[in-house]
Amino acid sequence: MTFSFNITHKDPQSRARIGRLTTPHGAIDTPNFIFCGTKASVKGLSPLQLREAGTDIILSNTYHLMLSPGPDLIAEMGGLHKFMNWDGPLFTDSGGFQIFSLGHGSVADEIKGRRTTNRPKTFLKISEEGAEFRSYLDGKKFFLTPESSIQIQRKLGADLIVQLDECTPFHADKEYTARSMEMSMRWGDRSLAEHERHDDGKQAMYGIVQGGVYPELRKISCEYTRDRDFFSTAIGGSLGSNKEQMYEVVAMCSEHIHQSRPVHLLGIGSFIDIFTNVRQGIDTFDCVSPTRTARHGWALVKGAPKERVNLRNAQFMKDPTPVDETCGCYTCRNHSKSYIHHLFRVGETLGMQLLSIHNVFTMNRLMREVRAAIAGGMLDAVQKEWVV
Amino acid sequence: MTFSFNITHKDPQSRARIGRLTTPHGAIDTPNFIFCGTKASVKGLSPLQLREAGTDIILSNTYHLMLSPGPDLIAEMGGLHKFMNWDGPLFTDSGGFQIFSLGHGSVADEIKGRRTTNRPKTFLKISEEGAEFRSYLDGKKFFLTPESSIQIQRKLGADLIVQLDECTPFHADKEYTARSMEMSMRWGDRSLAEHERHDDGKQAMYGIVQGGVYPELRKISCEYTRDRDFFSTAIGGSLGSNKEQMYEVVAMCSEHIHQSRPVHLLGIGSFIDIFTNVRQGIDTFDCVSPTRTARHGWALVKGAPKERVNLRNAQFMKDPTPVDETCGCYTCRNHSKSYIHHLFRVGETLGMQLLSIHNVFTMNRLMREVRAAIAGGMLDAVQKEWVV
Numbered sequence: 001m002t003f004s005f006n007i008t009h010k011d012p013q014s015r016a017r018i019g020r021l022t023t024p025h026g027a028i029d030t031p032n033f034i035f036c037g038t039k040a041s042v043k044g045l046s047p048l049q050l051r052e053a054g055t056d057i058i059l060s061n062t063y064h065l066m067l068s069p070g071p072d073l074i075a076e077m078g079g080l081h082k083f084m085n086w087d088g089p090l091f092t093d094s095g096g097f098q099i100f101s102l103g104h105g106s107v108a109d110e111i112k113g114r115r116t117t118n119r120p121k122t123f124l125k126i127s128e129e130g131a132e133f134r135s136y137l138d139g140k141k142f143f144l145t146p147e148s149s150i151q152i153q154r155k156l157g158a159d160l161i162v163q164l165d166e167c168t169p170f171h172a173d174k175e176y177t178a179r180s181m182e183m184s185m186r187w188g189d190r191s192l193a194e195h196e197r198h199d200d201g202k203q204a205m206y207g208i209v210q211g212g213v214y215p216e217l218r219k220i221s222c223e224y225t226r227d228r229d230f231f232s233t234a235i236g237g238s239l240g241s242n243k244e245q246m247y248e249v250v251a252m253c254s255e256h257i258h259q260s261r262p263v264h265l266l267g268i269g270s271f272i273d274i275f276t277n278v279r280q281g282i283d284t285f286d287c288v289s290p291t292r293t294a295r296h297g298w299a300l301v302k303g304a305p306k307e308r309v310n311l312r313n314a315q316f317m318k319d320p321t322p323v324d325e326t327c328g329c330y331t332c333r334n335h336s337k338s339y340i341h342h343l344f345r346v347g348e349t350l351g352m353q354l355l356s357i358h359n360v361f362t363m364n365r366l367m368r369e370v371r372a373a374i375a376g377g378m379l380d381a382v383q384k385e386w387v388v
Numbered sequence: 389m390t391f392s393f394n395i396t397h398k399d400p401q402s403r404a405r406i407g408r409l410t411t412p413h414g415a416i417d418t419p420n421f422i423f424c425g426t427k428a429s430v431k432g433l434s435p436l437q438l439r440e441a442g443t444d445i446i447l448s449n450t451y452h453l454m455l456s457p458g459p460d461l462i463a464e465m466g467g468l469h470k471f472m473n474w475d476g477p478l479f480t481d482s483g484g485f486q487i488f489s490l491g492h493g494s495v496a497d498e499i500k501g502r503r504t505t506n507r508p509k510t511f512l513k514i515s516e517e518g519a520e521f522r523s524y525l526d527g528k529k530f531f532l533t534p535e536s537s538i539q540i541q542r543k544l545g546a547d548l549i550v551q552l553d554e555c556t557p558f559h560a561d562k563e564y565t566a567r568s569m570e571m572s573m574r575w576g577d578r579s580l581a582e583h584e585r586h587d588d589g590k591q592a593m594y595g596i597v598q599g600g601v602y603p604e605l606r607k608i609s610c611e612y613t614r615d616r617d618f619f620s621t622a623i624g625g626s627l628g629s630n631k632e633q634m635y636e637v638v639a640m641c642s643e644h645i646h647q648s649r650p651v652h653l654l655g656i657g658s659f660i661d662i663f664t665n666v667r668q669g670i671d672t673f674d675c676v677s678p679t680r681t682a683r684h685g686w687a688l689v690k691g692a693p694k695e696r697v698n699l700r701n702a703q704f705m706k707d708p709t710p711v712d713e714t715c716g717c718y719t720c721r722n723h724s725k726s727y728i729h730h731l732f733r734v735g736e737t738l739g740m741q742l743l744s745i746h747n748v749f750t751m752n753r754l755m756r757e758v759r760a761a762i763a764g765g766m767l768d769a770v771q772k773e774w775v776v
Contacts (some may be wrong), residue, residue, distance in 0.1 A: 040727070041736040048718065069705070069730045077708055077726050085722045237774045317457070320465055330436065334473045338465050339428070348429040349737060 002142045003159075003204040003231055005262045005283075009375055015254055015281035016374045021262050023089040023159035024202055025081060028056040030262065030283040031370050033363045034091055035290065039064045040074075040084040043291050044353050045360065047085050053329060053357050054364030059091040059286050060084070062152055063098035066142070067135045071155035079157030080350035091286070094149045094159040094208075096192075097266075099123055099133045099237075100167040117207065126166060128183060146190035150205075154198060162234060163191035165208045170238045177212040177238075185224045192228060206264060212238045213245060215252045222256035232262040236281075239268070247276050254280040271300075271307045271366060275383040278370055290363050294355035297344050299323045300362040302386050311355065316341040329361035330354075391547075391592040393650045393671075397763055403642055403669035404762045409650050411477040411547035412590055413469060416444040418650065419666050421657065421751045422479055422674040427452045428462075428472040430678050433743050433748065435473050441717060441745055442752030446481040447674050448472070450540055451486035455523045456531070459543035467545030479674070480546040482537045482579075482596075485624075485654075487521045488555040491557050510528055514554060516571060534578035538593075543588060551579035553596045558626045565600040565626075572598045573612045580616060584656060592619035594652060600626045603640045610644035619692055621645050622652040623670075635664050642668040659688075659695045659754060663771040664757055678751050682743035685732050687711045687760060688750040690774050699743065704729040717749035718742075 002024045009018040019030040035042050035050065037058045042050055050058065060080060065071065077083045081090055095343035096259065100123060124132040130145030149164040165184035168177050188207050195205050207225035211217030225233050235253050239246040250265060257263055262283045268274075269287025276284070297312040301324045309316075311323070322332035323340065331340075331354040343351030366386060390412045397406040407418040423430050423438065424444045430438055438446065440692070448468060453459065465471045469478055488511060512520040518533030537552040543546050553572035576595050583593050595613035599605030613621050623641050626632040638653060645651055650671045656662075657675025678688065685700040689712045697704075699711070711728065712719035719728075719742040731739030754774060761770035 004448075038737055039730075039734045040737045044737050044741065046718070046738060046741065047722065048465060058534075064734070068734050069726075073706060073726070076706060077724065083724070083727055085727070237567065318461060319462060330434070332547055336465065336471075338457075338461070339471055340472070342427075342471075343429055346427045346452070346456050348427055349432050349740075350429045353432065353434065353741070 002201050005232070005260070007251065007260065011226050011279075011374050011377070011379060013377070014279035014379070016278045016379060017281060017283070018371055018374050019262065019283055021024050021089075021283070023204070025087060025089050025159050029371055031274070031278050031367055031374075032056055033274075033283050033367050034059045034264075034284055034286040035360060035363075036061075036286060036288045037084065037086070038288070039068075040080060042356075042360070043295065044349070044356050045291070048099070048378075049330075049357055050086075050360060053361040054368070055360060056364070057089040057091065057284075058086055059093065060156070060158065061098060062092045062095035062149065062156065063102075065092075065156060066095055066144075066152055069310075071152045075155040075157070081157060089160065090158040091160040092153050092156050092162065093266075094143055094162045094164040095144055095152065096131070096149070096164050097167050098167075099144060101138060112328075128186070128338075130164075146187040147194040150191050150194040154203065157202070159203060160206065160232070160279055161195070161203050162206045163188045163208055163230075165210055165236060167236065168210065168212055168238055170212075170241055172212060172238065174212070174214050174217070177210070177214060179214075181217055183209040184208065186220070188224070188228065188230075192230065196229075206230060206232045206234040208234045208236040209253050209257065210237040210254075213240050213249055218249065218252040219256045222253050222258075226256070226258040228272040230258075230261070232264065233257050234264040235264055236266045243273065244334055246273070247280075250277050250280045250282065253319045257281070269363070274370065275379070275387060278374070279379065290359035291356045294359045295352045297351070297355065297358075298359075299355050300359045302326060302362065302366075303388050305388060307387065311337060311340045311351070312344050313341075323358055324362070327358065327362060327365070329358050331361075390589050393648070395648065399667075399762050399765070399767060401492070401765070402667035402767070404767060405671070406664045406759055406762050407650065407671055409477075409671070410571050413475060413477050414442050416477055417759055418661070418671040419755055419762075420444055420672050420673055421662075421755050422447045422652075422752075423678065423748060424674060424676045425450075425472065426676070427456075428468060430744075430748070431683065432737070432744050437718075437745055438474075438748060441749040443476075443748060444752070445477040445479065445672075446474055447481065448484035448544070448546065449486060450480045450492075450537065450544065453480075453544060454483060454540055455525050459540045462668070463543040463545070464762060467543075469545065475497065477548065478546040479548040480541050480550065482550045482552040483532055483540065483656075484537070484552050485555050485673070487519050487579070488557075490524060515630070516574070516713070518552075519554070528592070530689070534575040535582040538579050538582040542591065546589070547591060548620070549591050550594045551576045551596055551618075553598055553624060555624065556598065556600055556626055558600075558629055560600060560603070560626070562602050565598075565602060565634065566583070566605055569598040569600075569605055569609055569625075569733075571682050573609070576612070576616065576618075580618065584617075594618060594620045594622040596622045596624040596640055597645065598625040601628050601637055606637065606640040607644045608648075614644070614646040618646075618649070620650040620652065622654055624654045624753060627656070631661065634661070635668075636666045638665050638670065657751070660775045662754065662758065663767070663775060666762070667767065678747035679744045682747045683740045685739070685743065686747075687743050688747045690714060690750065690754075691776050693776060695775065699725060699728045699739070700732050701729075711743075711746055712750070715746065715750060715753070718744050719746040719749075
């Protein structure tokens, strides 16, 4: 079997666990962090730089790749691993999240409890069959179904793939959320059927837990995914409007979810969120924030108030020390805060690159230390080192 | 002696020579190419990536650094080598070129024979004492003199520094060019005097040959620099409006210039220009083009028509081959034209980075092959491999 998940250690104090997730492109230790290579590139970093920063696994977005360069071209080029030259485990999502979030011009924000934005609406309509939307690139109409999402993901060829679901916004009421969840279940069955129709052992699929902020719905959705032949489970949908609600939603899922399958938490990645959710049995995380915030001058710093500092701040103008004295990344071994401040000030993109390297390294370091902490029964102590 | 230049081989067919230029931060073999790290960063590349691409020496612009972050801050941070973490030979210019070129909003274009642009004029006035200009960042007035240019370059701390000169535009007539050249000579003496006043063996200075497209003036200027105690000579000023005129200007200088000092040709860097000017005894070149064109999708390719190809071109959409099959750079070893085309198409900056790596590697490879060609008496044959 090319895919497996072995839990090698369980924390007696919580649901935290150490595991080994094996794919045809290698194994990763969990808990681990999956970096976003949205359009087949983790922004600004080469695969070599990602590896040097300790990266084990990356994710790419089906929605973006479907629009450009298209799944057929990637398949013709030998699949996504070869296309982007990433030889490790690779994850693609279903395309659903971006259809709904970019399409409504507001859902991504609402799911995360932020104010709405004014993006043009490209989402056209949703039905039992699937979701219709326009390309934000050229206005061309697309129709994504559970089957076509799996077909596209098969062409892309990532190791870990995801069923199509509807992403309900935060403001959805319980009735809408329940109906949407039920359709996502039917879409899950269709996704599984399409996957099994062509299964050659090269891909394994996540079922998605929906149900918004409603415990009864989350329980039903957990039981649904648990009882189906998914390889793994992802917690998706609206996680509430703040951290506390998000932790509650994950807690609602943790006791009902399939206990021996890998569990992914979609779109979450701050230090405190990782410590908190690891204790609920989350095995993998993904979030654009390490590289997105780097491009805006933010450096993740172990033990810093608010987890990060902005190198654009004038206080760093003459600071000859590295971003994080305790960090072993290329940036911290070679460059000062003063230099990085200068690069941002004069608009040199090397600043973004150096902070992206640092933030990726820091997330990978965090996950290594989290695993060691679980193994050593030191999760509380290690959390205090990272989150003050 | 911390600085030296040893010519180890002379081509019997031309003025081409192989040399070794030694500085306090190491030695480089010549002919060689100096990459532009305008604002203390070769755009988009880390020092590690520069080294991995075979880079020996880089240049930074006094004008830009003077405005931000300022020479005092760089001195306080331990000098430019430490500030930008480049431990090899480093070159700074005098600041003059950008004052006149950015300031007139047209001179850089006119020097290179291009049509004029509409940039705001920041150059205020020039006198025997020096040049007054406004910062393009905040409008603050600056006054640059030969003495202050050298003082600033001393604070920056590059190994190789340059006297202040006036850059005359291409349209300047002979009389203006002659008067300007004479003032640049007096500025050369003042630059030298200021340098010698504080000389601690850590920096060596280039005199600049001016004189526009006029053979008599170029001869006078060559003799001036030859007879002064400059370590090395740079050919500057207007090099005409096309390649042929540029080659003529360099030829005018080559017989009158100090023969045993290193000779730098300012702002020139195409394959054909390098082969042609190496035969006139040019030892080093600098040009922004390898990295600037990379950011616009252009890849330098040995033996390609016009020396380069644009990866944005749709013909590369499904091309699984590397940019240059004969190239050993990181990009060509790991990525296809198809992938790079995709990155540019969807606006991922990794595309710029990958082509910058390739172009820097290619220029360094060119210079290695040029040196080997001079040593082996194969300059014509090697030129035919590079320039078709």
